[in-house]
Amino acid sequence: MVKQMTEMLKGTLEGIVLAMLFGRPAYGYEITAWLREQGFTDIAEGTIYALLVRFERRGLVDVEKVPSEKGPPRKVYSLNAQGQEYLDEFWRTWSFLSERLEQLREGGR
């Protein structure tokens, strides 16, 4: 992975996954696969699982264990009220950053 991307994902990947979870529960393996489809080809599976554990620990998601037809049971994550609030705040933070950057791109200071 390009190092720039690795650093830029810090704090952003969290928002991406939270946004994915908005209104649509999902489990780790599924999330990883979807990210790869979207072009995030180098995101490690371990990274996603660690992220989901953090979400759970912070109380942003509800978790349900669901048996799978293939392989071990899935842990299905869904955004709860606190998670949605956190996602809103993420969008506010991202908007701020995004606006500054667009301004800079269009001719600077």
Place this chain on the structure above:
Amino acid sequence: MVKQMTEMLKGTLEGIVLAMLFGRPAYGYEITAWLREQGFTDIAEGTIYALLVRFERRGLVDVEKVPSEKGPPRKVYSLNAQGQEYLDEFWRTWSFLSERLEQLREGGR
């Protein structure tokens, strides 16, 4: 500082400062002041100086020591060819991320 912002700045702040430096040399104190004007009120001075040292070490900037009317001499940083190349790559990386996020914001997956 909101923790979300702290994490999101990782990798992004680098691009912001590089973009500021594009076509217009500046020194640390000046950069910090300008960032504060732009609403980045909580970015620590130490953070900017550390960033500039990294730029220098990686050969992205040229440095010139210029005496100041007030206070100790300034270290004026200007983007060199390698720095501009790195900035281009930053914009590409950021565009990619930005597009995915806008897509997600507009209704997800």
Place this chain on the structure above:
DNA sequence: CTCACTATTCAGTGCTACTATCTACTGGTA
């Protein structure tokens, strides 16, 4: 001569993504 402003540096900390590896279940195939 002390204060405020300008200007830079640095040691120590916390958080996040990455690497690499391990466990575990299912179904197909040689």
Place this chain on the structure above:
DNA sequence: TACCAGTAGATAGTAGCACTGAATAGTGAG
């Protein structure tokens, strides 16, 4: 039987970045 590919999740150790908090140093105003 033995093995492999695909599905699913966990974890120890590492690197990089922004932050905290402090120190140093020069100038001019009161």
